Amino acid sequence: MTNTPIGHFVGRAAPLMIDHIDTDQIIPSREIKSVGRSGLSDGLFAGWRYLNPENRTLNPQFVLNKDGFSEADVLIAGRNFGCGSSREHAVWSLKEFGIRAIVAMSFGEIFFDNCVRNGVLPIMLDSLAVTEIADRAARDPRNDITIDLPSQHVAMGDTVSRFEISAYAKRLLQEGLDPIDLTLKDLDKIDAYERKDRAERPWIYGAIV
């Protein structure tokens, strides 16, 4: 499945400066209601976004419910964002809500990979830079954030930071590629590996009985 390529964009940032925001917070299990990748944005942060998740009464204190921030396309967070459950619904719900990039001090590993596979850009910056960006965003939701993937820069006001990302992840995001297609090009290598391995570890390849 291919994604919309990411290059340079200017957007709005919402600060959610809590450490260890786990995927159960991003989308509680009860909000996963259909077998698919869509229909999930309504359940995004349901435990925080709604005073009562059952009748969807909005919590006016939650950042994504505040004027200006509800339009955010970049989320700013603390350490270990997306830790916990591997549920990809977390990324699907963020994406459906309109989030295109997440700036955090660090990420849960599975979540990071899920982002890249779904065309959402995970940006890791040091705590000082993240805090500065979050402060600027908090001061005024109309402050623009500029993200440039080709040059690997995030800018907000005069806070400009370079971020690191692997060349592979960058390519997937910039070109909107499907990593399965890339691996399928190596099928001959996979076949060759298995021919050799089958002789060495035949017990791996038994039939279902």
Add this chain to the structure above:
Amino acid sequence: MTQATTLFDKLWQMHRIADAGDGADLLALDRVFLHERTGGVALKSLAECGRSVRSPERVWAIMDHIVSFKDGRGRDESRSPGGEQFILETRERALAAGIGLIDTDDPHQGIVHVVTPELGLALPGMTVVCPDSHTCSLGALGALAWGIGSSQAEHAMATSALRQQKPGQMRVSVNGAFSPGVAAKDLALHLIAAHGAAGGQRCAIEFAGETVTNMDIEERLTLCNLAVEFSAFTGLIAPDDVTFRYVHGRRYAPKADQWERAHQHWQGLKTDGGAVFDHEIEIQAEDVSPTVTWGTSPEEACPLDQHVPVDANPRALAYMGLQPGQRLFGLPIEGVFIGSCTNGRLSDLRAAADVLRDRKVADGMRAVCVPGSRLVRAQAEAEGLDVVFKQAGFQWGAPGCAMCFYAGGETFGRGARVVSSTNRNFEGRQGPGVRTHLASPATAAASAVAGRITSARSIVGGPGR
């Protein structure tokens, strides 16, 4: 002279198909396991992209996440609103794809990470992936096992391989003997509390030392299960005679001459003397006490006879309804859950039953025990443990992930304080507003009896139990 290598290096090298560029390798996958929460999505998406499962004989779907835990549940009965659709879709797609299926009514059904070691579907030396973060549990067998996303599961099914960046390596060495009433769960919480919930980030962690080699496989599964709560890529333990005895004769384990070959192969799966790790942590087992979490991250834990830190995170305390410096021991509770991929195995149920025998849970306590698999449940019933649990006032449930996470069905109620043998004390994890304290099965059982957070030591009466 060849360079000394680690168990992890050996497993990695053995499965390395090719250099995938940019510092990553293409790794061969021996097994892909699915469950109904994301298995149906992955199989559906794969089919819609016109792709097929490359090696269906090495892929298994097992129903566990949202099946009802009500005793005598219906075939498609879920504890999640609309959940039967996930069960139906996964079943239908699994049958169409020709992969293995352990359905809701199969006598082997249960939690993926309980069932796959039990049946010999996960074996030493294998690479195993599953769209579930607790897949790292299977490292207890000496497998290289890690949790992935749903798209990665599609990738794994379509190609029998995944591109992977080699993580750093950490060794956690544990030596000495546990005090009475201390279990693998306490060790894991102790480790995470000491080094933080991100302490193992981007690392494969080998658990080693005499305390670990003295553990049975079920304790090792508990320890490796919690590696992900330490943010590790995975946890693993070198397979040894304990492992080989455990695996031998399992339903899908190699037989006869295949067993001989596999057994010989597995004996080489260990870290060489002199191999170097990026990080080393040493723990003395005597320093580990019965441990309980007080906050909303597994790192927010301490020995249960201690107090909430005075500088504790206010957000966590507000959610948990606690004050800085508050004593944990004796805190009144409303519920107890024993089960999950962390602590839902036979030895966990035995440890809890030892505390519960001839006792009753406190008045008003909602106490639930859900065995991790149908085999665990059958074995427990053969030993009469179900009677112990029921007479004590526990509900005895049908296997699955059950109350480890809230999927819209039963919960303990907003504000309820619960001691749980599970793995995550996140806000709302067990239901909106539920205050989860993670602990071992023995601590959970003792707390159910006392109606307060307490240790098995204090309830059973002195050391020795």
